[in-house]
Amino acid sequence: xxxxxxxxxxxxxxxxxxxxxxxxxxxxxxxIGAWRLHVGTDWLANTLLAFTLSAFALLVWSEWHxxxxxxxxxxxxxxxxxxxxxxxxxxxxxxxxGSRLLEILGYQEDFLPDTHAWLKLVHPDDVALxxxxxxxxxxxxxxxxxxxxxxxxxxxxYIWIASRGIAVRDRRGRAYQMVGSVTDITDxxxxxxxxxxxxxHDDLTGLPNRLLLAEQLAESIERVRQRSxxxxxxxxxxxxxKNINDTLGHRAGDQLLQGVxxxxxxxxxxxxHLFRQGGDEFIVLMSPVxxxxxxxxxxxxxxxxxxxxxxxxxxxxxTSASIGISHLSG
Numbered sequence: 001x002x003x004x005x006x007x008x009x010x011x012x013x014x015x016x017x018x019x020x021x022x023x024x025x026x027x028x029x030x031x032i033g034a035w036r037l038h039v040g041t042d043w044l045a046n047t048l049l050a051f052t053l054s055a056f057a058l059l060v061w062s063e064w065h066x067x068x069x070x071x072x073x074x075x076x077x078x079x080x081x082x083x084x085x086x087x088x089x090x091x092x093x094x095x096x097x098g099s100r101l102l103e104i105l106g107y108q109e110d111f112l113p114d115t116h117a118w119l120k121l122v123h124p125d126d127v128a129l130x131x132x133x134x135x136x137x138x139x140x141x142x143x144x145x146x147x148x149x150x151x152x153x154x155x156x157x158y159i160w161i162a163s164r165g166i167a168v169r170d171r172r173g174r175a176y177q178m179v180g181s182v183t184d185i186t187d188x189x190x191x192x193x194x195x196x197x198x199x200x201h202d203d204l205t206g207l208p209n210r211l212l213l214a215e216q217l218a219e220s221i222e223r224v225r226q227r228s229x230x231x232x233x234x235x236x237x238x239x240x241x242k243n244i245n246d247t248l249g250h251r252a253g254d255q256l257l258q259g260v261x262x263x264x265x266x267x268x269x270x271x272x273h274l275f276r277q278g279g280d281e282f283i284v285l286m287s288p289v290x291x292x293x294x295x296x297x298x299x300x301x302x303x304x305x306x307x308x309x310x311x312x313x314x315x316x317x318x319t320s321a322s323i324g325i326s327h328l329s330g
Contacts, residue, residue, distance in 0.1 A: 125150075
């Protein structure tokens, strides 16, 4: 492991040194010229002025060197924490990134000169969220900037990052600099999304489970009441499913359940949503539905799909289903 001293960082430091000495030199020339106009060529006065300017230049260099060491220490800390460093000017939009941040994204060179280049990497669905978080902090509405969003890596895939930072402000409270870090949270977000999916979906069939059914049914009931519409709920119970488990084993029963879920899901009538209630029971939510006859027709179609032969484990499965219907008018 090595400190983040990529070419983009060294170039930035060299640029800072050049600008510092250029500014100091110009200042020295201007002061000497102004002094000579007023007091002539007095040797003692010029000598004192030269010493003064030298001391000033040494002070400026010392302060710059301290700043450079602080920044280097910060970047090394970010590297040790596997975080990437960034620095942004909200006024000029100029952006500087540490080598670790580029490494997280899979890039070798710094190609991000400003905000516009960075926004091109942000996932389109996350741009508004990111801009809002930045704007809130710049306005002083938040103590610090924090946002979790997706950015496009070098290989074309999107990764999740957590970006945090804080603004440096002038006496009027106006932000003229923001510094912060970025952490790759892709694994955590993927795990979180997987857990959220399993909380609302059946792990055997992948269908929405009874928890998601309860949420969507409550929303549908409220919607049909507000719009004076109708909905129907179809309760599907596979016939003699226990016999398949007892004679062919639970693996065969699981395969049949998966086959039923796939077949019904691929052939649902318009406006229908399929859920697994549990065991050998499935639920179809129809919202909105024109009238009860539409629900009856759909039930007949679904029953016909279920009674068609299922093949697997070297054998054919034959089953049927009992379907109950609940109809609600808004």
